[in-house]
Amino acid sequence: ERGRGDIRRQVLKMIKRQSRLSPMSFPRKPERSYQINWLTVKSNSNNVGHNRFGVIIGSGAVKGAVLRHRLKRRILARAATAPNRSTDFLFIVNKNNALLQKTDKDINKTLDIVFQ
Numbered sequence: 210e211r212g213r214g215d216i217r218r219q220v221l222k223m224i225k226r227q228s229r230l231s232p233m234s235f236p237r238k239p240e241r242s243y244q245i246n247w248l249t250v251k252s253n254s255n256n257v258g259h260n261r262f263g264v265i266i267g268s269g270a271v272k273g274a275v276l277r278h279r280l281k282r283r284i285l286a287r288a289a290t291a292p293n294r295s296t297d298f299l300f301i302v303n304k305n306n307a308l309l310q311k312t313d314k315d316i317n318k319t320l321d322i323v324f325q
Contacts (some may be wrong), residue, residue, distance in 0.1 A: 224289045230263035235299045243323060247305040250323050253297045260295070262288045266302040283316050291324045298323075 239251035255261065264284050266277045284300050291298075 224262060224285050227257075228259060228261050228289065230261035230297050230299065232263045232265050232299060235263060235297060239299070244303075245319055245322055247303050247311070248319055248323075249301040249303060251299040251301070255295055255297050258295055259293055260288075260291055261297045262300070263298070264300045264302070267304075270302045270304045280316075283313060284320065287317050287320045288324075 235251065236253055239253045241252045243250045243252075262285055264281045266281055268277070271277045271280060280302065284302075288298060288300070
């Protein structure tokens with residue numbers, strides 16, 4: 210018998226620790242900033258040799274810690290497949306009532322625009 214929810218639960222792979230970026234270590238004045246519907250993306254070049262990613266989702270944007278963490282995992286899972294440009298990316302989820310109806314396809318479509 211399988212564990213609780215193994216079949217129904219979609220498992221998203223975590224990104225490597227070296228690819229994580231603490232939002233506190235991101236500079237106040239980024240080189241580039243994009244705003245796309247429900248998402249603001251700030252980016253800055255780095256000297257590390259690989260991309261790093263950070264996500265900020267406030268409780269005002271998404272109610273419930275489970276939903277916030279699920280959205281964070283979705284964003285990081287898509288970001289992990291981005292081409293390497295030696296860049297730091299900070300994703301900030303804006304308050305949007307329609308955000309909870311977004312599917313993985315919608316989220317990936319928005320992030321594809323960022324990584325073009």
